[in-house]
Amino acid sequence: MSRSLKAHKLALPLLPLAALLVASNPALAQMQSGDMLTDNQQSTNDGITVLCRDELAGNPDLTDPAAIRLRSRCGEIVRQETELIGALPDALQEVQAEEIEILSSQGTEGSGNQLQNIGNRLQAIRAGAVGVSIAGANWNDTQMPTGGMASSDDFSRLGVFVNFNYASGDRDGSDNVDGFDFDTSGVTIGADYRFTDTFVAGIAYHYLDSEADIDNNYGEFETEGQTLSAYATTYGDNFYVEGSLSIGALEYDSTRIVDYHVDPTFHEVLSASPDGDQLTWSLGAGYLVNSGAFNQSYYAQVNAIDLEIDGYTESTNNLDNGAIGMTVDDQEIQSLQSELGAQFSYPLSQSFGVIVPYVDVSWIHEFENGDDPIISRYSNADLPADQNVNNVSFTTQTDELDSDYFRLSLGASIGFSGGLQMFVNYDTLLDLEDYTYNAITAGIRKEL
Numbered sequence: 001m002s003r004s005l006k007a008h009k010l011a012l013p014l015l016p017l018a019a020l021l022v023a024s025n026p027a028l029a030q031m032q033s034g035d036m037l038t039d040n041q042q043s044t045n046d047g048i049t050v051l052c053r054d055e056l057a058g059n060p061d062l063t064d065p066a067a068i069r070l071r072s073r074c075g076e077i078v079r080q081e082t083e084l085i086g087a088l089p090d091a092l093q094e095v096q097a098e099e100i101e102i103l104s105s106q107g108t109e110g111s112g113n114q115l116q117n118i119g120n121r122l123q124a125i126r127a128g129a130v131g132v133s134i135a136g137a138n139w140n141d142t143q144m145p146t147g148g149m150a151s152s153d154d155f156s157r158l159g160v161f162v163n164f165n166y167a168s169g170d171r172d173g174s175d176n177v178d179g180f181d182f183d184t185s186g187v188t189i190g191a192d193y194r195f196t197d198t199f200v201a202g203i204a205y206h207y208l209d210s211e212a213d214i215d216n217n218y219g220e221f222e223t224e225g226q227t228l229s230a231y232a233t234t235y236g237d238n239f240y241v242e243g244s245l246s247i248g249a250l251e252y253d254s255t256r257i258v259d260y261h262v263d264p265t266f267h268e269v270l271s272a273s274p275d276g277d278q279l280t281w282s283l284g285a286g287y288l289v290n291s292g293a294f295n296q297s298y299y300a301q302v303n304a305i306d307l308e309i310d311g312y313t314e315s316t317n318n319l320d321n322g323a324i325g326m327t328v329d330d331q332e333i334q335s336l337q338s339e340l341g342a343q344f345s346y347p348l349s350q351s352f353g354v355i356v357p358y359v360d361v362s363w364i365h366e367f368e369n370g371d372d373p374i375i376s377r378y379s380n381a382d383l384p385a386d387q388n389v390n391n392v393s394f395t396t397q398t399d400e401l402d403s404d405y406f407r408l409s410l411g412a413s414i415g416f417s418g419g420l421q422m423f424v425n426y427d428t429l430l431d432l433e434d435y436t437y438n439a440i441t442a443g444i445r446k447e448l
Helices: 005-021 026-035 039-056 065-080 082-095 098-126
Strands: 132-134 137-139 158-171 180-196 199-214 219-235 239-259 267-272 275-291 294-309 326-328 331-345 353-366 374-378 394-396 404-416 420-430 435-447
Touching (some): 039 065, 098 158, 098 239, 098 331, 098 374, 098 420, 219 275
Antiparallel strands (some): 132 137, 158 180, 158 435, 180 199, 199 219, 239 275, 275 294, 326 374, 331 353, 420 435
16 A cells, blocks of 8 residues: 555654543544554554553653653644544554564565575475486586485585575555565575485574665664574485474564654654664475486475564653654564475586576465564653553554465576585465565585
């Protein structure tokens, strides 16, 4: 849902106005009946009514300077903005903490990147050819495609890899969530060891840096994450089982920008730096088929993400007039997905090695709704008991996760004699509602 610049600027000032005038304005009372407001807007309107009208206005015990500023803003809006009540639905939409969902989007997107990087490495390990194996395609030092699994005598026991990835996309705004664009970059470094003919295990470190910009230049969210993963695979002639477990720490920096309509000179930047942590695991199995040089892989796997974001309070850059910062409660976001897919590749022998173009397509099903509400409140109304103010929490419902969508991967690998491997891969997600995602991954692998 697109929103005008004017609507966004009017958002915060109109909310206290709604609270103070609700009892006396017939048009506003009709809006409160629910005919013109979404569930989130109605919930916000109800909370603002209680806080600004019943708790702050006319309170003789109020001595806290920040709370007095909040009360003062309510008063000046009532005096100067009565003609703007018609913008109430957009105003109620904007005051909610829906932007905070961007934090969880960045965290889960980063976890998905790490799952993909580990999956690429496991795919290379299990193919079972001398020297080089990338993206499920096999070849040996004589540059001839091979199939099946080889013995440990044919392998270097230790392997190392480095992957670099970049992703970008955007999410359209909706009744529950503001629109934003994002860019994510990361690097994964790992090493693994072949313990037996049919069992390989390793560890990997992943660094993530992500930035999301809210539409219309009304703020940005930055995420820095570090993840440590353990992974393993075991296999027979054509069948394999694989899994991974990752734990990570996240550091966020959020910035929301508010321009106050009543006072054109007012400009408030609200900032916060919450922390988060994540637990991710994946378990999968697949079947490999080789028809001459043509390679096929059919697989199924389950991926899970458990992300927690610590509660935080926004700070303001406007110490003299700032009044509308929010305190946000802890958040927990969970994702459980199944993925069914197939990959097809065909090695092409060259004088310098082997080029392997491939295509991979999968269907992803999400079992979690992902629409847990965000709970927040005005931080300047969190007051000692002697101020006689009962603060009000606002419940912001988020959008549900897409239940079914598809991943398409296109790429090419180059394998050189002696075990050096290089690849580039493009991923995109298809059939997502209001969301686009594109990623490029490039990597180097070496068997030692």
